[in-house]
Amino acid sequence: MSLRSNRDDLPFQEGDTVVVGLSGGADSVCLTHWLRENFPGLRLAACHINHQLRGEESDRDERFVEAFCEQEQIPLYRETVSVRERAKALCLSEEECGREVRYAFFEETAQKLEQKMDGRVWIATAHTQTDQAETVLFRLARGSALKGLCGIPPVRGRIVRPLLGASREEIEAYCTEHGLSYVTDSTNLSCGYSRNRIRLQVLPELSRINHAAVQHIAKTAGLLAEDEEFLQRCALDAYHRVLQGDQLDIQQLLREPMAMRRRALALWLSQWKVQVFSSRIEELMRLCHTGGQVQYKSSLMIRKRGRFLEAVSPEKEEPYFEFLLKDGIFESPTGESYKIQTLDTNPSRFVQKIYKNVFDILIDCGKISGSIMIRQRRPGDMIRLPYRKCTKSVKKLFSEEKISHWERSRRFVLADRQGVIGVEGFGADERVCCDKRTTKAVAICWLKGIRQDDEG
Template sequence: MLQKFKKHINANFPFLKDKKLLIAISGGLDSVVLTTLCNQLNFDISLAHCNFNLRGKESDLDKESVVKLSQKSSNQIFTIHFNTEKYAKENKLSTQIAARELRYNWFQELITTHKFDFVLTAHHADDNLETFLINLTRGTGLDGFTGIPKVNGNIARPLLAFSREEIAAFAKTNNIVWREDASNASTKYIRNKIRHQVIPSLKEINPNLLDSFAKTSTNLQESKQVIEDRISEVFEDCITTKNGIIKIDIHKIRELSNPKAYLYQLLKGYNFTEWNDVYNLLSAQSGKQVFSKTHRLLKDRDFLLLSKSNETKEVREESFFIKENELETLNPIHLVFESVQEISTENKQTIYIDKDLLKFPLIVRKRENGDYFYPLGMQGKKKLSKYFKDEKFSLLEKENTWLLCNSDNKIIWVINYRQDKRLSINKNSKNLLKVLVKVIN
C-alpha cells in the first residue's frame, strides 16, 4: 500500500510535499495508518487529537495511545479536551455535529497559530460511500451525491482512494497498533447501521461496489462542474451587486428553462431552506420576503434583493443625537464635522452647511411618514417618499438610508444622497461647516 499511496500522492496531492501538515488523529485504525504512511514518506507532520469526553475512560486511553505514538515517531502533538455535550446543548446541535464543529474550529485555530498549510483527515472510500447513502436516505441535492471532497480549502483527505479493507491489511502487515472504538459496532447511529447492515448486502449484490461507486462519484462530480459553469453564466447575466446588496433580475430568471432549479443553485450558499417560498417570491407583491439564518431575500418590483439579515432590520424608531461640541460620531453612521474657510470638495459623501443655522442637538434617524425636504439643486420642497421613488430607491436602500436633521426634526441631509438647500452655504454665510461620511477601508 505504501507504493500505491506514494503514487496517489504524486498524481493527486503533489502540493502536500514540502508543506507543514497537521494530521487529525483519533487513535483509530484509519488515522494511525495515515500517520504511518506520511512518516514513511518523510512528510513534515504534526498530530492533533481531540478528547470529546464522551466515552469516559476509553477517551482517556485514546489520548494516551496517540501521545505514545507521537513520542515513538517524534511527531509534535497537540491535544485538547471538549465538553461536547454542553456545547451541543447550548447550540442545539446533535452530539455528532457538535463534535465536528469543535474539531474543525480547533484545527483552524492551530493552522493560524502554528502556520500549518493543510490538515489531513483519514476519510477513506468506505466513509465516502457511507456518506453518500446517508445523504440519500435524508434527501439531498447534487452536492450530497458527489461524496466527500478530496480537498476542501485547507482540509485534504489523501486516503479517499483506499478501502477500509486495504487500510486494515496494511496495518496488520506492518504490526500497527491502534485503538478500536467500541461504539463503532453499535447500530445506534445511522452511519453504523448503514456500515454494518446495508453495505454488506449491497456488496453481496455487487462485490465491486466501491469501484462502481467511485466511477459514479466521478461522473456526478463532472456533471456538477458542468452545472457550476452554467450557473456562472447565469450569474453574470441575471445578477448585479450594489452596496453589498445582490440584485436578481426576475424577468431573466423567469426566462430560464427551470427558474426554481436555477434559484436554488444561485442561492444555496445563503442557508435558505424554504425553497417553495423562495420560488414564490418571483410572483409575489413587492415587499414580500423570505429569511434564512443569515440572509434576507426581498421582492422589490422587478428584482429579488439579497442581503445579510443583520444589515437589513426593519426601520428602527431609535434616534441618535449629536451635541454641538462633537466633532465626530460613530453611531449609527461615521460622521465627521469640521469648520472650514472654503468649499473644497463636492461629492455625495460630503456637504457644506451654514453652522449658524444649525439647531443642536442634531438628530440622525431613519425616515418617517410625512418627511419632506428642499433638495439642493431643485425647485421647491419634495416629499421624501417621492424623492425615493424618482431616484428609484429599492426597498432595502430606503430602509438603510439615514437622515441628518436639525433639533426641530427638519431634514438637513439625506446622507450620501442629497442635501437640503435651506442650510446650504450662501454669500452671507460666515461659519462654514463641512460634514462628511468617513469610510473605513
C-alpha cells in the same frame, strides 16, 4: 491500490507541514504512517482531541496516541473538550459538535504552526472510501441535489483527505503489513448514530447486491463532483445573464434550462444571505409564474414585480424595541437567531478562540452595571470595540461598515446602566469583555453560522 496510486494527486511540497487529525483508530494511524513513509520531505504534526464521550475509553485512546507519537517522533497537540456539554449549550448534536470542535482545533493548530514554519501548512484527515459512501447515502436519505451527492471533497482549502480512495480492507492490510496497532471506537458499533446505521446496516446490504458497492459509490461521488464543478461554472454565467442590478429578470431566467435556473436562483438567494434549500428554490420558481411574495427572514422579502424578482425589506423602519436580556433563543429583527446563555464559569481561552465567530458577543457579568437590555440603537450610542482601539458612535460604525439604513433599525444593541456594551455583528464593548478573572459570563451565540456540512 489507491494507497499507492494517489501519491501524485496530493498538493504537498517538500518542506510543507501536515497536521494530521489522529484519533488513534486504524484510519488515522495508517494515514500518519503512510504520510511519513511516502513523503519524507514533509514535517508532520498530530492533533488529538479527547471528546470525553466514552469515559475511560477516551482516555485510553489519548494515551495510545501519545505513545504512538512519541515512538514515531511526531509532535502532538491535544485538547480535552467535553463535547456533550458543549453540544447542549450550542443546540447541536454530539456528532455535529464533535466535528466543529475538531476542525476548529485543527485549524488553530495549523495557524500556530504557520507562524513558526516555512512552507505551507496542511490539515490531513483520515476519511476513507467508506466515509465517502456513508456521506452520499446519508445525504440521499436527507434530501439532496447534485452538490450534496458529491460527498467529501479530497482537497478543500488547506484540508486534504489522502485516504478518500482507500477501502477499509486496504487500510487494515496496510496496518498489518507495517505492524501498526490502533484502538477501536466502541461507539462505531452502536446504531445510535445515523452514520453508524448506514455503516452497519445499509452498506453491508448494498454490498450483498454488489460486492464493490462501497467503492462504486465513492467513485460515483468523484464523477458527480466533476459534473457539479462544471455546472457551477455555467451557472455563474447564467446568473449574470439573468441579473439586472439587484433584481432577477424572470423572462431571461425562464429561457435558461432548469439546471441553470435552479442554480441561478440559489446564487441569488446566497447573495441575500438566505440559506438555500430546494424548497425555497421551488417556491421562487412558483413565484415567477404566479406572482406574489415570500418572506425568508424578518429582514427579507422576495416578490415578483413586473418581469422581475426583487428582494425588499418588508417594512421601512423597525419600530423601537427594548427587552430585558434573558437566557433562551432570541430572534433579532434582522432575522438572525441567537442563543443567549449565562455561563457560571470562566469561558475558557479555548472557547473564546474557537468560537470567535460563533459566540458573537461574550460579556463578563461582573463588569455590568444593573441588568442588560437588548434594544434598538438610539441616537448618541457609543461603543469601544477591543479590536479597534477607539471609541466611536454606533451610527458611525454602521456607516463605515456600509450597513443599510434599513438594517440599522433592526440590529440590536446591548446596553447596561452605563451605556452600550455590545452591538449585533460587532461584538462586546471593551469595558465588559471577559478576562482571566471572569467567573460568570453571558454568551450571545449566533445560531446560523454553526450549521456546517456533515463531512464528519
